[in-house]
Amino acid sequence: MWHEKIVFKLSCPLLMFITCCYAVYDTNELQNVTYDLEIAEIPFGFENLELDGRTLEGKIPKKTLLGMFGTDEGSSTVVVSEFGQKFKCSLPKISFKKTISESKSNLTVNLVSDVIAASFYVQNCIRKNTGWWTYELCYNKHVQQFRFEGSKVVGKVISLGYYKNNSDINLSKQKIDGLPYFEQIYDDGTVCDVTDKSRFARVWYMCDDMLSTSEAYIADVDEPSSCEYIVKVKTGSLCQLNVFSSQSKPHEPLSIMCRPLLEQKAVEQYLEKVAKEKRQKEEAKKESELLAARADSIQRQRYARKQLAKRTAKSIREMEATEKELKMVYEDIMRSITKLNVDLTKVKADLHFIYDDLHEIETRYITEADEDRGNIYWYFKDPYWNRKFFPVTLAYSRGVNNYYLMMSSFLKKIDEEYDENKMSFSKFLHDIDEKVITEAHLSIMIGSLRKAFREGIFPDIVNDVDDAENPLLTAMWTNAEKQLELLQLFEYKVLKLLGRGIEFRAEDLMSNVARQLLSVRTLLVNGGSDYNFDRKLSYALVEKMFLKFMRSYNRAVLRHDKKSWGNLMKHTSAETFRVFENPDMLVAKIEDLSPENAHLFYTETFEIEKWRTADGEMSVNDKRVEAQKAMSMEEKAARLRMLERAKRKNLRKKVEHYLRSKRTTKKSESDETLFHDDLDDLRKQLFVFKNTLEEKIREAGLIQGAEVKVQLVSPVGNVVSSTGIGGLDGERVNAVLKAFFLEQDSVNDEENRYDRLARGYTYGAGEEEREKVRKNGDDDVDDLKSSILPILKRILP
Structure with missing residues (x-):
């Protein structure tokens, strides 16, 4: 193999040199030293040279080079490659370990004992189970054996010996398992039935390189003769002393570094080459950093666009086209970075992030608010961000998309298509403000407004208020005791709601009460009861009932307010509770509340006395003209007031909150x-x-x-x-x-x-x-x- 040939050719001249250099040491040291050859392309003397990237025009004097290259000639040599190039090879400095005899002379019994003690610092006692017997060593205390059945000790505990300060502790001159050891003597154990002498144990401590300093375990327990034991213990701390370290422990190879040795002319050429390469590398690095920043920006924009895009057919087509374009630009940038072929340590981490999929970006944001702030930050701070793409909030984007899904589903039922220009989200909200779109329209599009606006948290005036067969619907108008009971129950439910700390508006809760009262009236009037509710259950009577529930609600707020409760305690206890037992005995006032709870108090937004109507003010159907003419002016005013109370306040805000809510999101x-x-x-x-x-x-x-x-x-x-x-x-x-x-x-x-x-x-x-x-x-x-x-x-x- 080529690299083996390189190492062999350069190693031959070094072999004799190394042998001569280390002949003064014993052969045992040579056997424990291994070498690895490293050939550097940076010439000798230039490994620590710092260049500023500019071309070096001046020549470096020879004496300067000699000073730069100054080394210990005794630890280096010059070899020549097959191409005629000289190399300066520096041999590593070896910190030879002292011989065992020399190391022992520097050790004391107390020192070794203290070193071993470090392995028992966390756990002073260690155990070993050999099947029938379990052996226990507590350092500097005792050695004993016993038998377990399950988790309990059965039978007698047999002592193998106790450690004493005057025990015979010596460094052993022998070896076991190829390892030196330190010996402690534990004697005066339980009397042996065979020898009629006290049991006796030798504990041998040895090094185990795999253990940490605070670890130890019993490796083996031998009984070479009756009631005389050898306990072999492996420790990690003992390895800190060279004399006890494993002789077979592999040594890290020492590197022989060979560097090209240059003449004066070659030095100048090399410096020019290095300066040019460094300049090119710095330029490539800057270019790569700019490309990486741009790629990072593209990834952020791609993710933001997908998060905030409208889900209409037209918007999706536009987004897919933009995504395709951005992806192509991103891939071109990554290819450009690859072509630069430069080692960019500082950019590497950024590139690692860029290669991660788009979903990785999501994990950087803990909350939606963080993501919204992040998008706005990059919009203004990222120089590569497309300023035509302004990142709206995630909640607004969700609201727009939920509105589109809601309208599409509604229009599909009546064979109509969604027109974004005529049915925009902003126009929809504006029409709610202008009362062009009413609660009735919203009920058709959304469904139950009570569920959509989460009004289920509000207490009902009567359980099963929508059940026409519920006897309490009649009793609340005809039975004074039942009426009082329902008002007290309502007050208790409001008090419990306030105690839960759920945020709500008083006008929303009381609006719910008004709607339920009107609904109950409708059920009773149309139910054909013997009580003749159609004539007796007037709007004026309904309004009086509403005012009673209003007072019950405000009393609950008063009871919830700790400061007001303290003021009321000026009465005697009996008087105080009597006040709350009878709803008609106390009228709560807002001035009795502490400032932090004043917003919970319900007040009418209109004066009852000013609600008067004239004949013909209301628009009516022909079928009900006669009935409405028979109404008194007070009845008409009461009806208008109750209808006004029943209307949901801030309807646009409620609808917008519903559409923005995560719970309504449908992909x-x-x-x-x-x-x-x-x-x-x-x-x-x-x-x-x-x-x-x-x-x-x-x-x-x-x-x-x-x-x-x-x-x-x-x-x-x-x-x-x-x-x-x-x-x-x-x-x-x-x-x-x-x-x-x-x-x-x-x-x-x-x-x-x-x-x-x-x-x-x-x-x-x-x-x-x-x-x-x-x-x-x-x-x-x-x-x-x-x-x-x-x-x-x-x-x-």
Whole structure:
């Protein structure tokens, strides 16, 4: 293989030099030192040189170069490549470990004991189960054995020995398992039935490189003779002392760095070349940063457009055309960045983000308000943002689209088509303000306004208020006790609603009461009751009932207000509760409320005395002319007042809030298609990346005459086969792509290492020789750029 030939050719002259340099050390040290050859393309003496990118016109004096290249000649040598280029090879400095005898002389028993104690800092006692017996070591305390049945100790606990300060503790001169150890003595254990002597244990502490400093475990327990034990303990802290470290532990290879050695003329040429390359790289970097920023802007705009686009047929066609155009521009920018072929460390993270699918942008915003602020920020701050596209809020966009879906569905029932010019969202809201569109119209288009406006939170005046057979509907007008009971129950429900902290407007709650009272009157008048409600249940009577419910509501507000409750407690307790038991005994006043609760108080927006009507004021049908003539002026005024109370206030605001609400969002088929396009594009990218990786394996010669298939694994362990990619959801596709990027970086790093070796070795050679080396220099098809390519997973047929 070409890289092995490079290393071999440069290593031969170094072998004798290395042997001579280290002959003064024993052979044991040489056996524990490994080397790795690195050939740099940066000439010797220039590895730390900083250039400002300008052409160097002056020449560097020879004495300056000599000062720049000053090194310890005893640790370097000069070798020559097959192309005649000299290389200065610097040998690494080795921090040789002291011999075992020297290391031991610097250790004390107390020091070793303290080091071992670090492994027992978190857990002072460790155990090992050998089947029948369980052994326990508590550091510097005792060793004992016992038997478990389930989680309980059965039988007697047998002591194998206790640690004492005057115990015989010595560093062992022997080795077990190829490892040195430190010994402690634990004696005076339970008397042995066989020897009639106290049990005795030796505890041997050894290093385990796989453990952390605070970890230890019992590796084995031997009984070489009756009631004499050897407990072998592996610790992590003991590895901090060289004398106890594993002798078979692999050593990191030491790098021999070889750099081209240049003469004065070559130095000047090199400096000119480096300055030019650096200038070009800086220009390419700036250009790439600008392209990356523009690509980033395009991604933001694409996502914002899809989020805020109208879902009308015309708007969708326009958006799809814009999306297609932006996507083409984005792809052109990415190709331009690739063509620059420059290592942009600072831009790399941004490019990683750009390659992520559009759904990744959504995770940057915690709330809709954040996204709205972000869109506005980029609209004014992003120089590449199309100023013709102003980002409206997400709520407004949702309102417009819900209005379109509502109107389309309504018009479809009457065989009409939606005309955006004549039926715009703004005109619809304006018509509500002008009362061109009434509650009756909205009920047809939306459905139940009570449900749409979430009026279900308000307490009903009577349970099952819409049930014409409900006896309470009659009793509330004919039975004074029942009426009082219903008013008290209503007051309690309002008080409970206020206690829940739900925000609402007093006029909305009382408007709901007025509508229910009018609905009850209609049910009773048309029900044909024996009570003759059609004559006795007048609007004036309904209005009086409304005023009673109004007082009950305001009393509930008064009770809810803590400050008012404190004022009322000036009465005796009995008087206070009597006031609240009888709704007619107390009339709540707004001045009795604290300022923070004053907005909850309900007040009429008109004066009853001013609501007077003249004959003929109302427009009536011919069938009801006689009935309306019989009405008194007060009855007509009461009717008008009740109708006014029953009207929903701020109707436009309620409708707009309903349409903007997330709960009403319905994605059309075209909407679903638009967002699925992003995922489809991502799947296509995944196929391209997978095929590219498979091609890299084939080019490397890793497999001969066999089909290559790559299986990608996401960071959470999801395995994705080539045939299963089509069924991936967005999250898994994104996770797999990120895993691919991380592993592809490793592949590229390894390829770059051997490319760097080739460039360094061929420094000073002609173009023909350089090309020959790049093509591996021979016909060996089995040549590999790397013995192991760190891909995610390789599946062989």
